[in-house]
Amino acid sequence: xxxxxxxxxxxxxxxxxxxxxxxxxxxxxxxxxxxxxxxxxxxxxxxxxxxxxxxxxxxxxxxxxxxxxxxxxxxxxxxxxxxxxxxxxxxxxxxxxxxxxxxxxxxxxxxxxxxxxxxxxxxxxxxxxx
Amino acid sequence: xxxxxxxxxxxxxxxxxxxxxxxxxxxxxxxxxxxxxxxxxxxxxxxxxxxxxxxxxxxxxxxxxxxxxxxxxxxxxxxxxxxxxxxxxxxxxxxxxxxxxxxxxxxxxxxxxxxxxxxxxxxx
Numbered sequence: 532x533x534x535x536x537x538x539x540x541x542x543x544x545x546x547x548x549x550x551x552x553x554x555x556x557x558x559x560x561x562x563x564x565x566x567x568x569x570x571x572x573x574x575x576x577x578x579x580x581x582x583x584x585x586x587x588x589x590x591x592x593x594x595x596x597x598x599x600x601x602x603x604x605x606x607x608x609x610x611x612x613x614x615x616x617x618x619x620x621x622x623x624x625x626x627x628x629x630x631x632x633x634x635x636x637x638x639x640x641x642x643x644x645x646x647x648x649x650x651x652x653x654x655x656x657x658x659x660x661x
Numbered sequence: 662x663x664x665x666x667x668x669x670x671x672x673x674x675x676x677x678x679x680x681x682x683x684x685x686x687x688x689x690x691x692x693x694x695x696x697x698x699x700x701x702x703x704x705x706x707x708x709x710x711x712x713x714x715x716x717x718x719x720x721x722x723x724x725x726x727x728x729x730x731x732x733x734x735x736x737x738x739x740x741x742x743x744x745x746x747x748x749x750x751x752x753x754x755x756x757x758x759x760x761x762x763x764x765x766x767x768x769x770x771x772x773x774x775x776x777x778x779x780x781x782x783x784x785x
Binding site: 599 | 673678720768770772
């Protein structure tokens with residue numbers, strides 16, 4: 532007897548999503564480490580242009596990936612962090628030297644809090660995660 | 662009826678897989694994939710897909726650079742390109758205005774409606 536293949540396409544896509552969700556979440560947690568390194572270096576006034584660029588890229592990737600896999604809050608936090616690193620980087624001169632006062636301590640504190648929230652959000656498996 | 666072939670370009674393995682599955686299973690299309698802009702240019706030249714779904718921020722050759730490279734080849738310059746990118750604060754992208762792209766699909770995207778959005782943008 533030939534088995535009947537009657538799986539709904541939407542169900543099939545959701546099944547693939549569930550299968551990939553854990554890997555995607557782990558990849559995004561790894562990306563938060565890149566953001567963490569840059570943010571810590573920024574707080575200590577020793578962030579390099581390469582670290583800043585890596586943080587922007589990592590946050591951008593989290594923003595795109597996390598939302599697709601059901602972590603909407605994490606995606607929004609990553610967008611905010613990407614914007615902050617870009618905005619903060621606007622005050623770096625062509626030699627890569629950081630000028631003071633680009634973003635105030637409140638901005639840095641807010642970025643720190645958002646990163647903590649992002650990390651906490653990504654710790655929680657999505658309800659559909661296998 | 663000929664089945665459409667779409668090339669999905671993204672350096673994120675998981676997103677590439679989700680887009681592929683969504684376009685194949687929901688859209689019913691054949692899907693090629695590439696993990697970088699350089700690979701996308703090679704695959705597009707060899708396979709001549711009906712459209713490209715192209716991530717913007719990638720290491721090495723990014724989305725705009727990939728579009729420019731495709732435009733250098735008469736065999737690929739007419740392939741319609743849709744950017745796929747994480748939306749940042751609703752800001753516009755005036756630097757893309759001169760690029761011959763069909764449209765932009767923001768990330769995160771909904772896998773269930775991705776093929777419908779591509780269909781709408783391309784007028785398929």
